Amino acid sequence: MTKFQKKLWIGLIVMALLSPIGVYLPEKLGAGEAWGEWGADALEKILGYVPEGMKKIADIWKAPVPDYNFGGESASMETKIISYIVSALIGIGSVAISVYVIARLTRRHEK
Amino acid sequence: MHIPDGYLSPQTYIPLYGVSVAFWAVALRKIKKELSHKHIPYLAMAAAFSFLIMMFNIPVPGGTTGHAVGAGIIAILLGPWAAVLAVSVVLIIQAIIFGDGGITAIGANCFNMAVVMPFVSYWIFRLIKGKNNEGPRFYLAAFFAGHIGLSVAAVLTGVEFGIQPLIAAGPDGVPLYAPYPLSIAVPAMAIEHLAIFGIMEGLVTAMILKYFMKNESESVFAARETL
Numbered sequence: 360m361t362k363f364q365k366k367l368w369i370g371l372i373v374m375a376l377l378s379p380i381g382v383y384l385p386e387k388l389g390a391g392e393a394w395g396e397w398g399a400d401a402l403e404k405i406l407g408y409v410p411e412g413m414k415k416i417a418d419i420w421k422a423p424v425p426d427y428n429f430g431g432e433s434a435s436m437e438t439k440i441i442s443y444i445v446s447a448l449i450g451i452g453s454v455a456i457s458v459y460v461i462a463r464l465t466r467r468h469e470k
Numbered sequence: 471m472h473i474p475d476g477y478l479s480p481q482t483y484i485p486l487y488g489v490s491v492a493f494w495a496v497a498l499r500k501i502k503k504e505l506s507h508k509h510i511p512y513l514a515m516a517a518a519f520s521f522l523i524m525m526f527n528i529p530v531p532g533g534t535t536g537h538a539v540g541a542g543i544i545a546i547l548l549g550p551w552a553a554v555l556a557v558s559v560v561l562i563i564q565a566i567i568f569g570d571g572g573i574t575a576i577g578a579n580c581f582n583m584a585v586v587m588p589f590v591s592y593w594i595f596r597l598i599k600g601k602n603n604e605g606p607r608f609y610l611a612a613f614f615a616g617h618i619g620l621s622v623a624a625v626l627t628g629v630e631f632g633i634q635p636l637i638a639a640g641p642d643g644v645p646l647y648a649p650y651p652l653s654i655a656v657p658a659m660a661i662e663h664l665a666i667f668g669i670m671e672g673l674v675t676a677m678i679l680k681y682f683m684k685n686e687s688e689s690v691f692a693a694r695e696t697l
Contacts, residue, residue: 360511363685367515374522381526381537390529393536394658395631395648396474402649410476412638412646417476422569427525446568447525450560451518453567457559459514465502 375447379440382427386436424449471536471627471659472564473579475572477648479638482630487577493554493585500551509548509689516544517556521564523674528667536667539583539623542591542616543675547682549691553588560584578630582623591619591675595692603693604683609676616675617668621660624667628652628659 360368384390392401399409399417409417427446430438478486505513520540527535544553558580564570571579598611632652635645648655682690 364511364515371515371518371522374519378522378525381528385527385529385535388529388531390527390531390533390535392534393471393527394534394662395477395627395650395655396472398474399476406649408644410644410646410649411640412479413476413648415476416572416574416647417474419475420565420569420573422565422567424567425569427568427570443525447522449567450521450525450563453563454517454521454556454560455514457563458517458556459510461498461555461559462501462505462510462513465498466507 371451375451376444378447379443382439382443383436471539471579471583471624472561472571473575473627473630475574477572477634478575478578478630479634479647481637482634483574483578486581490558490577490580490585493581494558497551497554501555504549505552509552512689513548513552513556516540516548516552517560520544520557520560524560524564528670530662530666534662536662538616538667538671538674539587539620540674541583541587542595542619542671543612543678545588545592546595546612546615546675546679546692547690550588550592552691554584557584557588582626582630586626587619587623590622591615592692594618609680612676612679613672617664617672620668620671621663624659624663625656628656631655631659
């Protein structure tokens with residue numbers, strides 16, 4: 360790894376440690392879900408109903424760490440912040456390794 | 471901009487899966503041909519960066535949140551096809567592990583943020599910068615590459631939401647999936663991304679480009695390639 364690459368990785372780790380800003384600020388400022396990303400119960404409140412087709416597909420997948428949060432919906436802010444950092448580290452590790460492996464595999468015939 | 475499961479009808483998400491898979495196939499071939507060995511670590515870091523920048527939710531006080539994507543700067547630094555791969559991997563892992571974006575909507579989300587966005591950003595960058603590889607116009611080009619790339623992706627997402635009531639309604643006319651018409655979905659997505667989140671995307675794009683030009687300018691794809 361070059362010196363410059365090491366610097367970049369340190370920058371990425373610092374970003375991961377700072378990432379809870381992305382969960383703390385919206386809650387402090389009363390900002391809700393991104394537009395069009397409401398869950399079924401939130402949508403029921405806005406619309407008064409949950410669309411029929413949506414009901415069938417909405418829960419097709421149970422993500423192991425929904426919303427980058429290990430503590431469930433009622434988790435404290437502390438839990439959310441720690442979850443967010445752990446999720447960030449898991450996330451960057453898994454995407455970096457996946458991309459690295461895929462990119463290397465494209466040249467397996469070149470040896 | 472991560473469309474969840476249940477917002478898109480199968481007649482929308484299935485074709486978009488097809489389109490994204492086609493782009494992935496081409497991306498793998500292009501990366502094999504165009505990305506040198508020494509750029510592979512950068513590609514991995516680019517994916518990590520995109521994952522992280524999407525975690526920085528920017529609040530609209532009392533309203534919604536949004537975030538930058540990073541596809542524009544990746545396209546400028548490593549080329550648009552490299553960005554297709556890096557951002558797609560991010561979106562797939564976000565959907566599977568973190569439930570951010572639906573499993574059925576992976577094709578759509580990748581099309582918007584990992585296919586359309588990097589190419590729009592890349593073309594805007596080339597168009598505005600012209601022959602300049604330094605100076606204000608070069609960095610202004612980077613800003614608008616990020617800003618417009620994100621905004622176009624957001625408008626496209628709004629269109630995908632907005633066509634649902636037209637193509638998938640029950641016999642009583644009640645929408646089966648995303649309930650808002652084009653006249654609401656498109657402006658909602660466009661305005662917040664043009665006015666707020668796109669500014670963040672633009673600043674991030676210009677600042678990181680500046681950092682690379684200072685430290686390792688020879689590896690910047692869009693400044694190196696001469697067309």
